[in-house]
Amino acid sequence: MFTIALQQQQYKTYILSDETANSQLEVVPERGGIITRWRVQGQDILYLDAERFANPDLSVRGGIPILFPICGNLPENTYTHNGKQYTLKQHGFARDLPWVVTNQVTEERVSLTLVLNSSEQTRAVYPFNFQLAFTYKLQGNTLEIRQQYKNLSSTPMPFSTGFHPYFLTVDKTGLEFEIPSQQYQDQITKEIHPFNGTFDLNRDEIDFAFGQLTSQSTRVTDNTRKLRLTLDYDDIYSKLVFWTLKGKDFYCLEPWSAPRNSLNTGENLTVLEPEASFSTSVRFRADFF
Template structure:
């Protein structure tokens, strides 16, 4: 039986769990509606630096931050809309917004929570649109489903591109195996690839894959006999890998657009007034 509860830590936190299997997620609405933890059958799927979650002045390093209205970064943190320049920092602002819980439920098959993030005066200074971003997280036996519903509440076409930044916990990177469905990539930091393999032996590595040939990728943490498959809708056309040598995580990030997408006009979704877009990502762990 699935269940849900709420606990008060530094921030109000919702826990969706299946106690019999030792699986649960934690969601923090005030910190960008982030899934801060995902544990599958007693194994940490996501990494979390708790201090960054507790400090609202910091970007959270861990969990699964939401990247909206852009993923990646813009050249000079600037884009132009209708002849006016706007400033947007890397990965947008959704992860800094406080969200609201819309509904939460649990039954024999699953537990889910829906939350919303909406525009305000501060967001409209950087992104001149009225929007609603509805996030629904569903925990089931076969994994965690992440669904985004984006509604344009404005009178003009709204450009955006969504992404996610999951930090996957890795016990021993030397035993990690990655399968990315593309041989086409660009290094965002020098020497991020070594013999066609992602290089986790330097201080920081960052690669973006394009021309994806399938809608899923896989990591296997041999040290824990844990496989994690990330499945994503076709609108996510890019997979980004990022790692720091001295930290026990690797980020495997589905993005809709590449670096500087808003300026180069690639991967941008053009949402008509009054319309909504929906997309989903599934994180599917499995013990080997």
Template sequence: MFTYQIKKEKFTTYVLQHASQNSYIEIVPERGAIISSYFHQNQQIFYMDQETLVDESTNIRGGNPILFPISSYLENETYYYNDAPYQLKQHGFVRQLIAKVTAIEANQHYAAITLDFTHTEATLERFPFQFKLTMKYTLNENGLSIQATVNNLDDKTMPFYLGYHPYFYVADKQALELQVPSSHYNNMVSNSMVDGKFQLNQTESNAIFDQLENNQCHILDHARDLKITLTSDDVFQYIVLWALQEKPFVCVEPWMAPVNGMNVNKGVQYLEAGRQHTSTIHIAATTID
């Protein structure tokens, strides 16, 4: 039986769980609706730096930040709409907003929570569009589904590209194997990929893959006999790998668009007035075959 509970800590935290399986997720609406913790059958799936979670002055390092209305970064943090310049910082602003919980349910098959973000005066200064972003997180026996529905509430076509920044916990990077369905990549930090292998023994490693052959990435944690499969809809045309040498995580990030996407016009979704766009990723954890 799946259940949910609400914890009153510094931030109100919603917990969706399957107690008999020792599986649960925790969601913090006040911190960008981030999934701050994910355990599957007592195995830690997401990494979290707790100090960054409670410090509202900094970006959270851990969990699964939502990247919207852009998933990457812009040259000079600037894009143009109708010849007017607008500034957006890396990964957009939703991860810094407060979400409103609109529904929560639990039964014998799953537990789910739905949260909404909407435009504000501050977001309109950086992104001149009225929108609603609805996130639905569903935990079931097969893993975690993350669904995003973007609603264009404006009277003009809205450009956007969504992404996610999941931090996967890795205790022993020497025992880690990453499988990305592409052999075509660009190193965003020198020597991040060497002979087709992502380097985890340098200060920082960062690479972006395109020309994906399918929609599944695999993280094989041989130290824990754990296989994590990240499945994303076809609209996510880019996979980014990022790691820091001294931290026990690796990020495998599905993006809709590449670096500077708004300016190079690649991967941008153009949503007509009054329309909506829905996309999903799924994270499943199993034992290695």
């Protein structure tokens, strides 16, 4: 049985349930369209910093924030388009703006569709008309995020996109990684290192970008929680970023379509022609063993 309930917490929260599988998804449209909670077999898969989430002036650390129209940050938060300079903060604005629910499905599956339209506020920092439509689909132990990007402008629209999922862990030493890449760039030191499946997790901050991906799937096994997480992503996603902070009960494994600063460099940038649309998907699966 599939259901969608609406709760008025600090924000309106949509609760999607697959009751047969005992899995739930919580979505807060007005706080950046974010997924705040995903439970499988009654267990939380995601981490959420509740204090930061309660403060609208702070970015959310937790759940699955949406990255658009950039992933990462820009030098001095600026980029140039058609000879004009714009200011755009880290990871863009989609994770900070209210989204609107446009569709709910509870027959044979459960899903929720949210839309973000361009506005005067977005055009001031990103001079394009657009519409984003994201559908969160929950079935059993799998979460799928289907995305559609529409360029409603009269000129080509460049962007990158991604997700910043925070996965709950209580012991990082119990993590095993299957990341389909042979090297990563330390985004703090800018150094490139070979990757053989392990790295030192005992640092204050880890911010590694994996490129030259050889597969559209990655996996992390949390031996302490007896949880195996699989992330499948379409081929638009050219980077996987691993980020964590010492002393915090989370790690992030983020699919990005392009690296930092791609609005300036053009590297792996997606460019939509006027009136064109583009669809893609990522899928998360949580298996307990």
